[in-house]
């Protein structure tokens with residue numbers, strides 16, 4: 542299965558490309574909580590500013606589903 546990188550937090554496990562010719566994926570990144578097509582288009586928050594906010598909050602895992610084993614937000618951001 543091909544997965545895609547979150548442009549906000551570098552989480553590598555998105556199911557769909559965040560943006561494509563068909564438009565945004567409306568997927569919510571389970572890592573940083575960014576919702577492509579909503580956080581950007583509806584709320585007007587850029588990936589860059591969301592990333593800063595997420596880091597300021599201590600870059601927590603965002604989803605109610607558990608993170609992958611060994612998930613580490615700090616290490617993920619360095620990629």
Ligand SMILES: [Zn+2]
Nearest residue numbers: 547550570573
């Ligand atoms: Zn993300």
